[in-house]
Structure formats: structure tokens, C-alpha cells
Amino acid sequence: MADTAIFDVDGTLVDTNYQHALAWYRSFLRFDIVLPIWRIHRAIGMGGDQLVPSLAGDDVEERHGEALRTAWTEEFAAFIDEVHPFDGAHDLLVEVKRRGFAVVLASSGKKEHVERFLDLVDARGVADAWTTSDDVTASKPAPDLVQTALKRAPGSSGIMIGDSPWDAVAARKADIATVAVRTGGFSSEELREAGAIGVFDSLRDLIDGLDDTPLAHPGA
Incomplete structure (x- = not known):
């Protein structure tokens, strides 16, 4: 929900x-x-x-x-x-926001990196909040980052979107489900074994398949 x-x-x-x-x-x-x-x-x-x-x-x-x-x-x-956004990154954020979700970017990266990546994805006008390494004492696979991200959102319950098994593990420890994409180079099997409830090959595939995930609409 x-x-x-x-x-x-x-x-x-x-x-x-x-x-x-x-x-x-x-x-x-x-x-x-x-x-x-x-x-x-x-x-x-x-x-x-x-x-x-x-x-x-x-x-x-x-x-x-x-x-x-x-x-x-x-x-x-x-x-x-050399870092570039994945195809569909901005469009995915916009579509999820359009569907009524609060959008939080959860990163344990350094502040200067996060700020740069926010601009690459053109996320500042879409995201409700974001995190950096300054906001947590223990990083993934500890749940701190996921919990901190949720606290910064106007909502009360979350769904994680990530690319690595460690995203899914951290989310599971915070009692939050994960939808995963294979953009990080991990296999579907690795991601599902870590707890992902759905795996997509790309961000464009995820956009096309949102209706089959908890991101269909808030409360799904």
C-alpha cells in the first residue's frame, strides 16, 4: 500500500x-x-x-x-x-509523480555527486526530497537510508526502486518492497533472491510495466 x-x-x-x-x-x-x-x-x-x-x-x-x-x-x-543518465530516467520520475506518488531520491553518495546527478536527471522539479551520505550513519545494506528517505517524504509507506541486491536487502530490513531494474549489471535471479518483487531490464521497460507493479497507483 x-x-x-x-x-x-x-x-x-x-x-x-x-x-x-x-x-x-x-x-x-x-x-x-x-x-x-x-x-x-x-x-x-x-x-x-x-x-x-x-x-x-x-x-x-x-x-x-x-x-x-x-x-x-x-x-x-x-x-x-563520463556519467550519463539512463534512458527514461526523467520520464520515469515524472510518470510516477503523475500517478500520485511522493518521489524521494535515496542516495548515500557524496553531496556533490548527488547534486550533479540530480541535474543530469533533471530531478529537482520532480522529487519531493533526496538524501546524501551526510544523512545516514550506516549505508546499505543497513536500512537507515531507506528509512531516512521515507521520513523526508510527505507519505507514510514506501516502495523501493533500485538496481542492486543491496537496495532490496536494505528495503526489506525496513519492511519495504522493491521493484528492481537490471541497469546496475545484476541478474534477475540475484535481484529476486535479494527480495525484489519485480525485475525489469530497463527504465523504459519499467515505465511500460508500471501497471503491473505497486507503482500502478498509490495504495496499489
């Missing part, structure tokens, strides 16, 4: 997941830690506070966690001009 659409940003509305993976790969290399990029990609969608120990262990987090996240910021800056 959702009245608020909570949109993940990175990998869902803007095409960033592989840039994130390469930036993390290069960040770990600075500390002579070599990780397979496919493994890094599988962790994209987690926040940096969760990703480092998940991939490299608690010892690396304790010794290098903050420095790795600083390095990631520097490495990702080299890719920022």
Missing part, C-alpha cells in the same frame, strides 16, 4: 556502477590490495563503510578504511564527466 516511491540513484537513474567498480579497484591498488573487478562489482550498491570490510576484511577496514574511501573519491573524480 505504498504512497511514496523511493528511488536509488547510482546504477538506477544514472549509469555509474562500472565506474564505481574501477574507482574502487584503483583505490585498493594504492594499498597493494588486488581484488578481481567482478567481485568489486558484486559489492557495488553497498556504501563504502560496508564495502571495504565486505571485500577486504575487517583488518583492512581498521588499518585503511578511511584512506581507501578518500582514495575512492579521488579515483571516481576521473570518471565523473
Whole structure:
């Protein structure tokens, strides 16, 4: 019975997941830690506070966690001009809003990145609210980001739209269902196993299939 659409940003509305993976790969290399990029990609969608120990262990987090996240910021800056919105990103937000939902963009990204991506998607005139890393203490797969996003909305119940298993896990912990898109490079099986109730290949496919999801109309 959702009245608020909570949109993940990175990998869902803007095409960033592989840039994130390469930036993390290069960040770990600075500390002579070599990780397979496919493994890094599988962790994209987690926040940096969760990703480092998940991939490299608690010892690396304790010794290098903050420095790795600083390095990631520097490495990702080299890719920022290559980031583009997915086809249909703005149209999806507009259509969901037209159907009567509050629209919140839930990102644990840095404020300057979120601001840039808002402009790429032309979302400022559509979204009721948005979040950044400044708004939460624990990132996905913890539920904090989803809960914070819902609190900022005028509604009272949410539906998550995301691209990674970590979106679905975080939403499930917050008792919120997830509709997923494969724009982040994860398989339908991975997304459904994480809890997604529906999976679409693209944002355009989701727009065409909204009537078959809880995004058909508020309270569906």
C-alpha cells in the first residue's frame, strides 16, 4: 500500500556502477590490495563503510578504511564527466509523480555527486526530497537510508526502486518492497533472491510495466 516511491540513484537513474567498480579497484591498488573487478562489482550498491570490510576484511577496514574511501573519491573524480543518465530516467520520475506518488531520491553518495546527478536527471522539479551520505550513519545494506528517505517524504509507506541486491536487502530490513531494474549489471535471479518483487531490464521497460507493479497507483 505504498504512497511514496523511493528511488536509488547510482546504477538506477544514472549509469555509474562500472565506474564505481574501477574507482574502487584503483583505490585498493594504492594499498597493494588486488581484488578481481567482478567481485568489486558484486559489492557495488553497498556504501563504502560496508564495502571495504565486505571485500577486504575487517583488518583492512581498521588499518585503511578511511584512506581507501578518500582514495575512492579521488579515483571516481576521473570518471565523473563520463556519467550519463539512463534512458527514461526523467520520464520515469515524472510518470510516477503523475500517478500520485511522493518521489524521494535515496542516495548515500557524496553531496556533490548527488547534486550533479540530480541535474543530469533533471530531478529537482520532480522529487519531493533526496538524501546524501551526510544523512545516514550506516549505508546499505543497513536500512537507515531507506528509512531516512521515507521520513523526508510527505507519505507514510514506501516502495523501493533500485538496481542492486543491496537496495532490496536494505528495503526489506525496513519492511519495504522493491521493484528492481537490471541497469546496475545484476541478474534477475540475484535481484529476486535479494527480495525484489519485480525485475525489469530497463527504465523504459519499467515505465511500460508500471501497471503491473505497486507503482500502478498509490495504495496499489
